[in-house]
Structure formats: C-alpha cells, structure tokens
Amino acid sequence: MSNQYLVVTSRNVLLPGSDQPQPATITVNLGTGRITDIQTVYAERSPGGETTFIDAGEQFVLPGLVDAHVHLNEPGRTDWEGFWTGTRAAVAGGITTVVDMPLNSIPPTTTLQNLEIKRQTAQGQCWADVGFWGGVIPGNQADLKPLVAAGVKGFKCFLIESGVEEFPCVSEHDLHAHMQELQDQSTVLLFHAELESDSSVHTHEEHDPTAYQTFLSSRPQELEVNAISLITLLQEKYNSLRCHIVHLSASSALPIIRAARSRGLNLTVETCFHYLCLSADSIPNGHPEFKCCPPIRSESNRDALWEALIDGTIDCVVSDHSPCVAELKKFEEGNIMIAWGGINSLGFGLSLLWTESRRRGVSLGQIIRWTSEKTAKHAGLSSSKGQLSVGHDGDLVIWDPAAEFKVSKEHFHFKNKFSAYEGMILNGVVQQTFLRGRVAYDRSHNGFEGLTPIGKLL
Numbered sequence: 447m448s449n450q451y452l453v454v455t456s457r458n459v460l461l462p463g464s465d466q467p468q469p470a471t472i473t474v475n476l477g478t479g480r481i482t483d484i485q486t487v488y489a490e491r492s493p494g495g496e497t498t499f500i501d502a503g504e505q506f507v508l509p510g511l512v513d514a515h516v517h518l519n520e521p522g523r524t525d526w527e528g529f530w531t532g533t534r535a536a537v538a539g540g541i542t543t544v545v546d547m548p549l550n551s552i553p554p555t556t557t558l559q560n561l562e563i564k565r566q567t568a569q570g571q572c573w574a575d576v577g578f579w580g581g582v583i584p585g586n587q588a589d590l591k592p593l594v595a596a597g598v599k600g601f602k603c604f605l606i607e608s609g610v611e612e613f614p615c616v617s618e619h620d621l622h623a624h625m626q627e628l629q630d631q632s633t634v635l636l637f638h639a640e641l642e643s644d645s646s647v648h649t650h651e652e653h654d655p656t657a658y659q660t661f662l663s664s665r666p667q668e669l670e671v672n673a674i675s676l677i678t679l680l681q682e683k684y685n686s687l688r689c690h691i692v693h694l695s696a697s698s699a700l701p702i703i704r705a706a707r708s709r710g711l712n713l714t715v716e717t718c719f720h721y722l723c724l725s726a727d728s729i730p731n732g733h734p735e736f737k738c739c740p741p742i743r744s745e746s747n748r749d750a751l752w753e754a755l756i757d758g759t760i761d762c763v764v765s766d767h768s769p770c771v772a773e774l775k776k777f778e779e780g781n782i783m784i785a786w787g788g789i790n791s792l793g794f795g796l797s798l799l800w801t802e803s804r805r806r807g808v809s810l811g812q813i814i815r816w817t818s819e820k821t822a823k824h825a826g827l828s829s830s831k832g833q834l835s836v837g838h839d840g841d842l843v844i845w846d847p848a849a850e851f852k853v854s855k856e857h858f859h860f861k862n863k864f865s866a867y868e869g870m871i872l873n874g875v876v877q878q879t880f881l882r883g884r885v886a887y888d889r890s891h892n893g894f895e896g897l898t899p900i901g902k903l904l
Contacts, residue, residue, distance in 0.1 A: 449498045450476055452883040454842060455489040456502035460509070462819070462833040465811035467506055474840030479882025481840050502844050505877060508814060509834045510542025510841030511796060512821040514599075515692060515716065515764035517788070518544070518576075521567045522552025527769045527861050529571035532792060533901055534894065535767075535859035536574040537887040539793025540876045542841035543904070544574055545825045548581030548602050549613040550768075556581040556613075558592045565903055572901030573886055573894075575841075577825055579636065583613060584620045587627045597904070599825045600634035602692070605641040605673045609739075609787065618676060625684040634688040634714075634824070639673035639699075640665065640740055655783040656732040664783070665741050670696035678706040681713065688712040690824065693766045695721045695740040697750035704759055714824060715759065717751055718766045719798045720789045724748075724866060732780030735866045738768065739787040752806060755816065762820035763799065767792035769862050777864075790858070790865040797872040800847065804873070810847070827904065840883035849875035859893070 452474040459470035461484070469488035474481055476498075492499035513536060519527040536544050546564075548555035555561050555578055568576060580593040582603035590601065603624070604615040616624070628635060653660040677689055691703070694717045706713050720738060725745040729736045736742060754760045768788025776785040791798075799813045822832025830839045853870045855863045879887040881900055887893055 450496040452476060452498045452500070452840065452880070453489070453493060454500045454502060454507055454844070456507040457488050457504055459507040459834065460810060460814055461486070462835055465809035467810065470507070472507065472834060472840075472842065474883030476883045479839055481834065481836050481838050484834065484836055500844070506810070506845045506847055507834070508540065508843045508845055509818050509832060510843055510879065510881070511540050511817045512543040512545075512825065512827065512831050513541045513765050513767070513792070513795065513817075514545045514762070514821040514825045515718070515766045516544040516546055516792060517550055517768045518546045519550050519769070521563065523550050525771050525861070526550065529568045529576065530573075530899070531859065531861040532767070533571070533573040533576065533899070535792040537879045537881070538859045538876060538893055540796050540843035540845060540879055541793065542574050542879060542881050542886070543577065543822070543827065543831050545577040545579055545599055548579050549608060550610050552612060554581050554583075554613045555579065555598065556583050556586050557589045558596055561593060561596055561598065568903055571899060572903070573899045574881065574901045575904050576901060577827065577904040581613060582616060582624050582635065584616055587623045590624065590627050591631065594631050594633050599827075600636055600690070601628070602636040602638070604638040605676070606638065606669065608638070618680070621680060625680060625687055629684045629687040634690050636690045636692050637673065637677055639677060639691045639694070640669040641673035641676060642669060643672050654731070656780040658726060658729045658731055658733070658736065658782060661737060661782045662726055662741050662743065665739060667696035667698040667743070670694070670699045670740055671702065674699045674702050678702060678711055678713065681706065681711045685711065688714065691715045693718050693721070693740065693764075694751070694760060695743055695747075697743075697747045697754070700750065700754050700759055707759075714761045716762045716764050716824070717755065717760050718764055718789075719791055719795045720866065721751055722748065722755070722763065723798045723802050734775045734777060734780065734782045734785035735864055737782050737785050737787045738766070738789045756808065756812070762824055763795065763816045764821060765791045765795055767860070769860060771862060772864060775864065790860055790862060791867065792860050794853070794865075794867055794872070796845070796876070797874040798867070800874040801872045840880060842880050843876055844878040846875045846877055847873065849873070851875060
C-alpha cells in the first residue's frame, strides 16, 4: 500500500508572515494534496506509519511560486513554446502554478470555444498547475461573461499593437463596452499599458537598427504614462472593476499609480524579473535577446522600480516569459528593431531575485510574497496557492540558497534555448519541487527521470 502522507522537515522553512525561514515540519495528505499540519519544530526522525519522510536539513523549504504571466503559445505556435516544455521549465525553477496569457496561441483565448480548445490541448501535458487568462479584443464583449463562468482568472488587453494579428489592440471606445460588461463580475482587467500619441510617434529609420538605444528611444516612458493615465481615468467610471498593469517598466508612471491608489482606485501592478535584474546601460548592441516591450530601461529606472516594489506601489513580480523561434530574434543580423520582443526566462526568477536582493537588503520573505503570495492573490488562487498554510495545496520547494551556477543552455528546459540571462552567475538552486505533495521535479534524478506530469488545469 502506498504512503498516505508526505512529511517534510527543515531547519529553514519560510512560513507566511515571516521574512526569514525558521524550523518547521509540514505534513501533506497525499489523498487530498492539501497541507494538514505545520509544526514549528525540526523533526529529528520520521513519524513512521504510512509516511514518506524528507529531512531537508539546512536546505530551505519554500512555497511553490505562482508565475501569473506566461506565454505557453499552444496550440498554434508550438515551435515557440508548449505546455510540456513550458511547465517543465516552471517546476525546474520552483514554480508550481503558471497562468497562461491569451496570446500568442492560435486561437487566442477570446471565446469560450477557444478556451476549450486550449484546455483540451493542455490535457496530460502539464508538469505544473495551469490557469488561464482570457483576452479582450474589439467586439468580443459578449464572450466575456461565459469565459468568467468557465473559470478564466481575468482578461488581458493591449492599448498598442500586440505583434500578432489575431489579437488586435483596443481603443478607449472599445474599452467602455468591455468594462461595462465586466464591472459586476468577480474578475480583473489586465492592460499592456503602452499608448501612442501624436507626440510619441517618431521615425527611427535613419538610426542604427542594431543599437539598443535606437529601440529604447522608440518605446519611451511616455507611452506607459499615456496608457496608465487613460486606465486610471476609465477606473473613475468603472470603479468596481479591478484593473492591473502588466510588466511595468517606466518609473515615470509611478506617481500616477500612487495618486490613483490614494484616490481609492482598485489598481494593481506587476513588474518583471528583467526590469529588476537587467539595465539598458549594460546591454550590448546587436543582441536582440534583450528586446522586450516595454523595454529594459536605465539603471536609475531599475533602482526606482526596486524602491516601488519594496514600498508596495508595485504588488508582484512575474516572468512574462514570451518566447519565439530563434529565426524571429534576428540573431545573425542583430537587428533589434525587427526582432520579436520577449525574454526567455521561465524558471529563473527565484535565482534572479535572490542574487539581486542580496545587494539590496531584501529578505527572502519579501521575494516569496512578490512571486508567490501576491501573484496567487492576483490570479484569484490565494485560497489554495501561494503559501505554506494548513488547508493550502502541498506545493513546496526544497531549495539550496548557497548554490551558485552559471546560466547556460543546459539549464534551459523551455523549448528555444536562448536567453538574455545566459552567462550570468546566479545563486540559489531548486533541488526538488512538489505539487500537492508529489514530486514534480528532482534535480538528483536528472530533473524528470521516472516522473510523469501531474499538473491540473485550474
């Protein structure tokens, strides 16, 4: 008879509300997948009985991360990414839940039928649990309530062209119809917050297309300021609907966000690992792997984002893993202006923030709140995900904070083996990842040897 319980003990367990780990022993019922008991002591020996006992010793035990901004691109663009490879990359980095964006799959998640196509495609392929965002595009307001009823976690829209023709951007006029439809629903509207104005449209044809500065100048902070100004204006009318800014990169928009919050507007904000861990000042020319939209900006901008994250203006941190095939990155010609914009990063977030945080005086507890607790809350999953608490799913990670590694292709479990982080020295390595108490990744067994995907669709 198989064991009924998993018991994990460590001298360093990160429990809710703590900035630093402490001794604890966690019990997970493998039948329900839920945590049934937490004792704040280190257990010297197995409790016996029908129990799988793991003594992590000095290694850290963390809640599984929740990455609420991932492009898995299946079906339709499975040469870019897919459920199998994307979720393997996730659990290898301690991420036990991902929420899939409505694009760049074909079809996009803009109708109930399209959601069902995506769910059917995902069946049996997911190494992590997967939730879904719906999409807001011109004319699909009648599709929104059926998608809410079917369980999408919220809706994403663009205020600037998305880069794929099947997911067009919305105008202010469009948004009134969509926000009217959603304002009485228990949901959230996510914005790709860049908006062009007459003053922000410039031609860059005479400038060097391989120079990072050319690209950076083409997506100024003004675009984000314009968009967030419009969003907060709309919120004054539709004040019951939470709005969320995805991948904030412009520090000049922070005063608008703070002012909106002070007026009581229901506005939340995320930023990404790349805006916190990379700087335009050190990006070499001719390297399109650093291109994303909005762009990675200056070192002083990066510092301001960190300050806003620490003071709570920014709520959470996500990957925005937005991969493509190598040909679309234009590596040979180094042409940043025509390359696909997106950073391959799924699975590296914990190591990136831990490495960066050590020089900024940020605690591990803060990192986990930004990447697990707050992202679970954002995606409507906080009753089961995001923390090590009795009643929550037994999603946990055994992690070595002292281990150091140089990022190389052998660490890439996502499909296309390139990343802006290649060559960086990072700290913190996942040893094992558990999903509802069962092993989803084990570094000592080549990661996935002998395992099968056990992720659920949320």
